[in-house]
Amino acid sequence: MSEVLLEVEELDVRFPGRGGVTHAVRSASFTLGRERLGIVGESGSGKSTTGRAILGLIPRPGQVSAKRLSFRGTDLMTLDHAGWLALRGRRISMVMQDPRYSLNPVVKVGEQILETYRLHHRTTVADARRRALAMLEAVRIRDPDLVYHLYPHQLSGGMGQRAMIAMMLIAEPDLLIADEPTSALDVTVQNQVLRILDDLVSKSGMGLIFISHNLTVVSSFCDRVLVMYGGRIVEEVRADMLREARHPYTRALVASAPAIDRPVAELATVIRDPEWLT
Amino acid sequence: MTVAALHSWLMTDTPASRRQAATGNAYRALLAILANPAALAGLVIVSLLLVMAALAPLLAGGVSPIAPDLLHRLAPSSAEHWFGTDELGRDIYARVVYGARVTLTIVVLVSIVVAPIGLAVGTLSGYLGGWIDVALMRITDIFLAFPRLVLALAFAAALGPGIENAVIAISLTAWPPYARLARAETATIARSDFIAAVVLQGASTPRILFRHIVPLCLSSVIVRLTLDMAGIILTAAGLGFLGLGAQPPTAEWGAMVSSGREVVLDQWWVATIPGIAIFVVSLGFNLLGDGLRDVFDPKSA
Amino acid sequence: MADMIALDRLSVTFMNRHQPFHAVSEVTFSVAEGETFGIVGESGSGKTTVLKAIAGLVAPTSGTISLAGRAVTAKRSREERKLLQYVFQDPYASLHPRHTVDEALLEPLYIQGIGGAAEKVADAIAAVGLQPQHRFRYPHQLSGGQRQRVALARALILRPPIVLLDEPTSALDVSIQAEILNLFARLRRAYSLTSILVSHDLAVVAHLCERIAVMQLGRVVELLGVEDLRRGAVQQDYSRELLAASQGFFRSPSA
Numbered sequence: 113m114s115e116v117l118l119e120v121e122e123l124d125v126r127f128p129g130r131g132g133v134t135h136a137v138r139s140a141s142f143t144l145g146r147e148r149l150g151i152v153g154e155s156g157s158g159k160s161t162t163g164r165a166i167l168g169l170i171p172r173p174g175q176v177s178a179k180r181l182s183f184r185g186t187d188l189m190t191l192d193h194a195g196w197l198a199l200r201g202r203r204i205s206m207v208m209q210d211p212r213y214s215l216n217p218v219v220k221v222g223e224q225i226l227e228t229y230r231l232h233h234r235t236t237v238a239d240a241r242r243r244a245l246a247m248l249e250a251v252r253i254r255d256p257d258l259v260y261h262l263y264p265h266q267l268s269g270g271m272g273q274r275a276m277i278a279m280m281l282i283a284e285p286d287l288l289i290a291d292e293p294t295s296a297l298d299v300t301v302q303n304q305v306l307r308i309l310d311d312l313v314s315k316s317g318m319g320l321i322f323i324s325h326n327l328t329v330v331s332s333f334c335d336r337v338l339v340m341y342g343g344r345i346v347e348e349v350r351a352d353m354l355r356e357a358r359h360p361y362t363r364a365l366v367a368s369a370p371a372i373d374r375p376v377a378e379l380a381t382v383i384r385d386p387e388w389l390t
Numbered sequence: 391m392t393v394a395a396l397h398s399w400l401m402t403d404t405p406a407s408r409r410q411a412a413t414g415n416a417y418r419a420l421l422a423i424l425a426n427p428a429a430l431a432g433l434v435i436v437s438l439l440l441v442m443a444a445l446a447p448l449l450a451g452g453v454s455p456i457a458p459d460l461l462h463r464l465a466p467s468s469a470e471h472w473f474g475t476d477e478l479g480r481d482i483y484a485r486v487v488y489g490a491r492v493t494l495t496i497v498v499l500v501s502i503v504v505a506p507i508g509l510a511v512g513t514l515s516g517y518l519g520g521w522i523d524v525a526l527m528r529i530t531d532i533f534l535a536f537p538r539l540v541l542a543l544a545f546a547a548a549l550g551p552g553i554e555n556a557v558i559a560i561s562l563t564a565w566p567p568y569a570r571l572a573r574a575e576t577a578t579i580a581r582s583d584f585i586a587a588v589v590l591q592g593a594s595t596p597r598i599l600f601r602h603i604v605p606l607c608l609s610s611v612i613v614r615l616t617l618d619m620a621g622i623i624l625t626a627a628g629l630g631f632l633g634l635g636a637q638p639p640t641a642e643w644g645a646m647v648s649s650g651r652e653v654v655l656d657q658w659w660v661a662t663i664p665g666i667a668i669f670v671v672s673l674g675f676n677l678l679g680d681g682l683r684d685v686f687d688p689k690s691a
Numbered sequence: 692m693a694d695m696i697a698l699d700r701l702s703v704t705f706m707n708r709h710q711p712f713h714a715v716s717e718v719t720f721s722v723a724e725g726e727t728f729g730i731v732g733e734s735g736s737g738k739t740t741v742l743k744a745i746a747g748l749v750a751p752t753s754g755t756i757s758l759a760g761r762a763v764t765a766k767r768s769r770e771e772r773k774l775l776q777y778v779f780q781d782p783y784a785s786l787h788p789r790h791t792v793d794e795a796l797l798e799p800l801y802i803q804g805i806g807g808a809a810e811k812v813a814d815a816i817a818a819v820g821l822q823p824q825h826r827f828r829y830p831h832q833l834s835g836g837q838r839q840r841v842a843l844a845r846a847l848i849l850r851p852p853i854v855l856l857d858e859p860t861s862a863l864d865v866s867i868q869a870e871i872l873n874l875f876a877r878l879r880r881a882y883s884l885t886s887i888l889v890s891h892d893l894a895v896v897a898h899l900c901e902r903i904a905v906m907q908l909g910r911v912v913e914l915l916g917v918e919d920l921r922r923g924a925v926q927q928d929y930s931r932e933l934l935a936a937s938q939g940f941f942r943s944p945s946a
Binding site: 154155269298299300301302303306307310325327328329331332333364365368369370371372373375376378379380381382 | 936
């Protein structure tokens with residue numbers, strides 16, 4: 113395998129609450145090289161929490177603990193505030209689900225991309241602006257000059273996501289975490305955005321963690337897939353081998369989605385075995 | 391049934407009857423209120439007000455609030471008169487305790503007039519829209535335009551002094567904000583899928599309003615009402631201060647402050663003690679209202 | 692078999708600040724008794740508006756809608772309401788937050804003056820796979836899947852011949868979706884339902900429907916049978932695009 117970018121060993125995330133402690137992620141362990149790793153799970157599986165824990169974005173009173181959590185040799189468990197500032201956006205970036213909520217609604221799109229660049233590179237405003245425009249072109253926005261001066265609410269879903277990708281990739285990070293990046297988009301737009309992401313990730317050789325509940329997309333886009341259930345990683349499998357997966361939950365998940373080319377009288381349902389939670 | 395058993399009966403997540411579900415819900419709300427320190431303080435104060443009003447004769451120790459004793463006028467605090475006496479020699483402590491009844495009467499009467507009127511106008515307006523909405527809202531605006539105390543004064547002067555007229559006067563000026571509140575809430579609720587569902591079942595407009603929309607507006611109205619209590623009490627006190635509320639010799643806190651004005655420099659307790667009572671009760675309602683808002687609608691806190 | 696639902700040149704135009712917005716333009720199709728008809732489209736296609744117009748929640752600007760052979764307008768009588776019921780998309784918004792499951796199911800029976808309510812409610816709850824202990828819960832005490840079951844129970848308690856489903860499983864996890872779709876398949880057989888299922892998910896629509904309308908920007912782009920869809924025998928470019936996109940991401944050879 114290529115260079116190891118991320119090492120996660122026994123990651124644990126707990127949220128203390130009024131009704132007790134919610135154990136959102138339990139002993140998750142995996143490594144990531146310069147490849148595409150998909151994390152698939154249903155709601156409550158802990159997939160988004162895992163992504164956020166890597167970036168140190170778990171809000172209080174959440175508690176993160178791990179035997180090992182390191183990125184290219186840097187220990188993420190002991191990183192101080194300055195260390196995080198240098199890391200986020202620059203070495204590790206995150207694209208989130210809905211650009212309506214993840215882009216600043218009162219700042220022009222182009223300005224947000226520019227700001228991201230200038231946070232991490234010492235350069236003139238003019239140079240940064242040029243790079244922002246180039247980035248908008250790289251995400252195949254047809255009229256970058258026009259879009260640069262628009263506000264997020266003026267963009268369609270697909271364009272907003274592309275702007276978000278531009279913002280998150282302009283500093284050329286080594287690792288991109290994409291948390292349901294296409295779930296809020298129409299299916300025809302989804303593939304356009306995925307194609308752009310595919311292109312940029314291949315060209316730069318960065319690592320990608322693709323978090324989604326959509327098995328079809330993850331298995332067709334990624335190289336390897338982690339399946340999460342109840343906070344645990346229950347299976348790790350090559351994306352093209354998903355149908356030969358061994359864990360009963362994975363098999364049930366694959367079988368329960370309706371497929372156009374495989375008609376069934378009744379869809380398979382998941383019979384949840386409490387054993388899976390141990 | 392032991393306390394623990396009752397608690398688990400109420401907290402169960404599989405209620406066996408509508409009554410169990412509804413009381414369980416109310417119980418959970420009560421627990422949430424008790425867990426909030428501000429709300430708890432407010433609840434304690436309001437409860438004390440209720441107790442004072444209910445048990446006034448007992449708490450006053452049999453002392454009459456209206457019997458004058460001109461030999462012991464303007465006496466300072468003593469073992470016999472805990473808060474001293476006023477300009478007619480009446481025991482201030484007894485008058486404060488009995489005054490709670492007047493305050494509570496005004497607050498309760500205003501609430502039961504203002505909430506239903508506000509809800510009716512607001513929900514009709516918000517749900518039906520169109521010219522009904524325009525007409526009702528303009529009427530609301532007209533009442534809102536008048537300064538509350540001035541309008542209350544005008545009505546009290548026209549209708550004559552007395553508690554009942556004071557209540558009517560205050561109610562006439564206090565209902566518009568509730569109509570506005572109910573209308574805004576209704577406009578949002580009316581767009582919900584669950585309202586569309588009941589329309590599709592053939593529900594009539596009155597049923598939709600009473601059974602589906604009003605219950606959802608209630609919590610905002612209750613919170614608003616509790617927060618407004620302080621203002622209502624002060625308006626009533628203001629009317630009393632001007633001689634338009636409860637008439638002498640009835641003990642009423644505002645009137646007590648007014649009559650204590652003349653001697654405030656030398657016998658400060660005559661005006662100040664009832665003033666403190668007004669302050670504490672207003673504060674209590676404010677705290678309770680804040681707490682209720684935290685419980686019912688945590689997002690706006 | 693007679694047509695249970697018939698649309699003829701249905702159009703719905705909304706006025707958005709004096710600018711007309713053609714949500715639905717000249718949509719024509721019919722649904723036979725006992726059939727499950729699918730409408731698939733992306734956002735802005737008008738599929739939900741068509742459903743709402745059929746339900747009478749939105750007034751058509753032009754065109755006609757016929758239910759069970761009779762033309763209907765947006766104004767429906769209480770009797771007419773028994774013909775058609777609706778399952779909404781968002782399980783978190785389609786149940787009244789202050790009413791228990793029991794109250795939600797009693798409501799339509801009370802409104803329509805139907806007796807034997809308590810028993811009918813118990814039967815409805817069992818028919819959708821819920822347990823008796825769910826009966827007196829409030830919506831916030833139920834999961835998304837359980838709420839959709841309640842929504843189905845509510846839609847069927849009046850025994851309507853027609854049920855409209857607006858993206859009934861879009862907000863649910865795929866395993867819960869499977870349960871709800873299986874449930875609906877059982878119920879439509881048990882109650883001989885005529886239904887229209889709207890979804891953005893072609894696979895879901897193909898699973899349950901015999902005929903499918905593809906909509907885009909307010910118009911029906913293509914009307915086809917599910918077998919043709921499965922074989923990929925689609926006529927229009929947009930339908931082809933939609934079908935391809937639904938199969939997942941295909942990495943094209945480096946362009």
